[in-house]
Every structure is written in C-alpha cells, then in structure tokens.
Amino acid sequence: MAEKKWMPRWFYQLASPRWCYQITGKLLPGFAVAALLLLAGGSIWALMFAPADYQQGNSFRIIYLHVPSAILAQSAYMLMAVAGAIGLIWKMKVADMVLKSAAPIGASMAVLALATGAIWGKPTWGSWWVWDARLTSMLILFFLYLGVMALNSAIENESTAAQASAVLSLVGVVNIPIIKYSVEWWNTLHQPATFKLTEKPAMPAEMWVPLLVMVIGFYCLFAVSLMMRLRNEIIWRERRTGWVRELLIKQ
Amino acid sequence: MPDQLLTVQNLFCERDDRVLFNRLGFSVAPGEIIQIEGQNGSGKTTLMRILSGLSRHYEGDIFWRGEPVEQVRDDFCRDLLYFGHQAGVKAVLTPQENLRWYAALSPAINAADIDHALEQVGLRGFEDVPCHSLSAGQNRRVSLARLYLSKAPLWILDEPFTAIDKKGVAAKEALLLRHAQRGGSVILTTHHELGIRGPVRKINLDQCAGTST
Amino acid sequence: MTMQTNSEDLQRQSLSGLFWATCRREYLLSFRRKSDLVNPLIFFLMVATLFPLGVSPEPGFLAQLAPGVVWVAALLSTLLSMDALFRSDYEDGSLEQLLLSPQPLFLVVLAKVLAHWSVTGLALTVMAPLLGLMLFLPAEGMPGLMLSLLLGTPTLSLVGAIGAALTVGLRKGGVLISLLVLPLYIPVLIFGSSAVQAAVTGLPLGGYLALLGALLALALGLAPLAISAALRISMSS
C-alpha cells in the first residue's frame, strides 16, 4: 500500500516472520552466552564480593534479584504495549506474536519480584508481606499480566486474540502510572515512612556496579526467552507455509 | 464514476485450518443481483461478513467504487444495508421503537417513513406491540422493513427469507428486483430458489475453495 | 457557502439525534427489563450486609470500615452489571448494525455507557447513604460519600465497558471481565474511599474530588475510543 512507503526497509523485513525467524536464530546464541556470563558473574559478585548493607546486613543481597526482576516486569509490559500498538496500526503479525510471547515472561518476572520482595520483608519488617507501595504496585502489575494472558487464551481466533490483547495492554499502560501514583499516595496516607527496599540515598559503586551487571543480564535473559518463544510462535502460525515445511523436512 | 460498485480481487480466507475460498474475484455492477451459493459451511456467511466490513480476517482486495474499501469506509457504510443472521430486533421494544433507532443510525433514513414501511411488511396494527409478543416470522419482518426504508445502493442480505411465508418471499423478491431496476445492487445468500427473472448472477463458493501452498 | 453550513447543521443534528435516540433506547430497554435495573442495587445492599455479619457489628469498628466497604460494594455491583452492556446487542444482532452504521461509533458507545451509568452508578450513589447508615458512617461523611461516588462511578462504567467490549463474543465473558477490569479500578477505589475518610475526619475534600474528576476526564476522552476499537475487534472473528 502506498501509505506505508515512508517506513524504513528493516521495518518490512521485521514484518516478515520468515526473516524474523532467521535473524533471531542468528542472534540467539550471542544473547544466551551474554546472559549466562552476566548472570553468573553478577550473582557471584553480588553474593560474595559486594559489601553488606550497614543496616540490613546480608539480606540486602536480595536486591540484586529484586530490582532487575522488577525492572524487567515493567519493561516487558511496555514492550507488550508498544508491540500491541504496532500490531494494531500496521497489522504486523510479528508484533502480535511478540506481545503474546512477552506476557508469560513478564508475569514470571513479576512473580520473582514479588517473591523476593516478600522474602526480603521477613528479616527487615518482620513479616512475609507488607503493603508496601512498590510491592502493591507490582502485585497489580502481575494482575494486569494475568488479565492479558487470560484474554489471549480465551479467544480462539489468533488474530482476534492478538488484537484484543493489544487493546488491553494499551489500556493497561495508560493506567500503570496512575496506579503507581495512587498506590504510593495511598501508602503515605496509611503508613508512616519505613525504609524501602530500593530507596538508597547514595549507593557506593561496589554496590551498584554488580546491580547494573545483573540488570543487563536479566535483559539478555529476557531477550533469549522472548526470542525462543517468538520462534515457536512463528513456526506455529506459519505452519502452512512452504518455508516452515522445508525447515521441518531439513531437521 | 466507475461502472462497478464493488470489486473483489484475489480474496483468500481460511478458518480453523480450512481454506474457505482462495483467489475469489468478482465485481458487482449497479442493477445486478448476485446470489452466493455453496454447501453448508462453505463460507457464505463469512464472505458476507467480509464484504460488509465486519470481518477483517481475509487477504486480498476489496474496492468500493474503485477505491480500496478501507480508505472509504464511511462512504461505504453510508451506501450499505447489511442484513445478518440475527434480526437485530430487541424483544422488549416495539417494531416502531426498533426501527426508530435504525433511522437514527443511518442519517439517510427518514423516520417519517417507518409506519409506511411497517405497513409494507404487513405489520400494520402491530406498531406498538412489544416484539416478544410477535411470532418469529413477524420479528423477521420487522427487520425486513429496513429494506423499505433504505436508500442505500448496496444490499448485503444473509438468508433474508428465513421464517418468511411464500407470499412474503414473493413480495421481497419483487422488492429486490425493483431495487435493482433503480440502479441498486444486491448480494444475497438464500436456501430458496429465487423466483426473480432478471439480472441474477450466481457465484458458487464450492468452486473457489482450494488448498493454499 | 450556505449549503455547506446547512449540511454541517444537519450533520450535527443527526449526531445529537443519534446520541439521544441511543439514550432513549437504553432507558426503554432497562425500564422494560426491570430485573437488570434492580439487580445491581440489591447486590450492592447485600454485599454491604455481609460485612457486619462477617466481621463484627460493633459500631465503632464498622464506622472505620464503612468508606471502604461502601466503595468496594459499589465497585463490585458496577462490575456485575457491565457484562450485560453489549451482550444482548451482540446476541440479537444489533451490535452488527451499530458497527456498520456510518455514524461515529464512539458517540453511540458513549451514549450507551452514560445511559447505563445513570441507571447503575447514579442509582448506587443515591442509595449509598442508606448503606452508610447501616454501617454507622458518621453524618459528616455522607456528602463526601455521595460526591466521590458521583464522580467515581462514571469512570468505573467507562473502564468496565472496555472489558465488556473485549469479552463480548466470549461465552465465559462474565468472569473474565472482572479479571481484566478489577486492577484498573484500583486508583478510583483508592481516591474514592480516601475522599470519604477525609470527609469523616473533617479534612478538605477538594483535592480528592479533583483527582476523581481528572480520572473521569481521562476516561471520558480515551475509553470510548478503546471501547469502539475493542468492539470492532470482538465482532471481527
């Protein structure tokens, strides 16, 4: 169509499931190695070499899992919304598949963030669950993921399911800042300020550098998992095409 | 103005791993009545929904007066009357109330004609009886009254004659013919043998199904 | 030139005509099916009754709980009524006609939601003082309760309608809709019940009501678009 001409060429290539399958096949090993190295190195650094917090002691080391997973849970939702918007506007199949593939990964990250937050709460606050603003927001984010996944699996027609999830994730992404703000505000209203898991006035370099390594490692892991799921989705949706048939025969 | 109202090119549609039609192409000129034929499950209703714009799950091109239909959606909707499987009649509303809302939905319809249209479908005297007290055939006729109100050139009718008696069918066929003679077009599916003698063209979907490669 | 303005006038007339015709139709529908009208209200009353039975009938304790309980009950009854918003139109084919109308869909959708709100949300707002009395909400809290519900329930209806539109073609829509919509209701719940609490303790209400108003404005602007898109998507399969 004429109206699409202004988009760069790679955009169309990305729109082709076959091209996408091939390029992710090439990228996957690199990201996998990077994820493995960064996560292993980061964990060892975090567990053995990073200094203990003067207030929280060694339970502070949980932050190296909590913060990256929380960041990833939020990023994955943003990615879903962006992919959803692209899928709705340009009717791009691959974007639909990205949305569908990102949801379970993001949900698992939200679970990890919630679990580590709760575990960290036990030695710090003395109970497994506290209605802390960040944990509550994360819980609601997890609910939003569940909604998208439930909607996606309830609709049988694949392309209808993808479009409906896209609308829902866009509605969700508009709501996330509002939810965050309202929950934080509710929290200050009901609870005196206690010290939070992640709010540190100034973290020394030997603390934040391993954190950065872990965050990048989690991003790589996310990329790996996303590409794996995406490739499965591509094969499934394109199972009728000639190139998938050839691929199956070759294997 | 191009001489074709609606042009369909290379239409492909697949449902549940089954190709309903592949490389389907036809065009509809003003004054034509097109009957879509095919066995049960051959995709007649799906095709009607695609043509009307309800369903977007297809590949291929549909042109309305020579323009891609996606780009002239508003004009297309203004010129379309779609009649689906469900009558679109609210049981708790009266025929008059039902039709008034349709009149509001399509600005071309004059609400003053509603009583006349109800008379045409033989519902005179039932204007203010709630539709749940009417028979199935009468409910169907409430919906068919839209044909008498409509000024749209393209009619897409999916099984319009269900639950209508013989006399009623003859009257509707006359109506379709008159619409065609005035330069309108009709695309319809029906299990009845059409009694219209005139510009009826048949398209069989069973011949358009094929496997994709 | 005059022709042009004339046709614009006509267009505007037909749009406002459509809006009111849709409202009128919705009112006729709900007043002829009285159960749809009354059920959410009964549900509202019943949920509020459960709390003294389930927790404690002690007035001081209930008074503390009251703002949250009334708000949660209102939220749940709104949610309960949402599923019916598009379902009957879907089942009898009116929704197809709606989508194929040349008139702007968001306008019809807005009219439907507003009509729906005025028989659920507005009715809940009017009924809320009764629940406040049952739960020993101090009299100072009543204006706050009613104002916050008045500003908050339309947002609930608008957001709920998105969920209703996304699940309209599905058989198990009713349960799914709550899963989709409840997390999105949380900000309204927080600001709404806080407004009541502020009113009870004699704090100024303006800020809370402004926030609820801002949420409503946002929902009024964006929800009709999302609902229209969702309806088109749901109907296309």
Added chain:
Amino acid sequence: MSFNSFSEFMAMGGHGLYVWLSYGLGLAVILINVILPRLQRNRLLAEQKRRLRREEGVR
C-alpha cells in the same frame, strides 16, 4: 571478598535462609524461562513433523 569462610558465606550473617531462598527462586524462574520454551519447541516440531508426514502420506 566479604566472607572469611564457606560456613560464614552460607550463613549470610544469620540471613542465610532468606538470601538462599531468594537466589533459589531466582534460579528457578530463570531456568523456567529457558526450559519451557525449549520443551515447547521440541513438542511443536515433533507435532508439525507428524502432521507433515500424515499429509504427505494422504497424498
């Protein structure tokens, strides 16, 4: 190095349970995110190959 001995490392200054529970969960989530898609891929490929054989066989 923040710890002098292995037992000190395991104890984490009395917070060992919490730290190791967290890292165990983290490892589990990471593995799940890699293994599940892998299993899904194996199943999908097997399924599709079977389908292909079936269809070729019919023809």
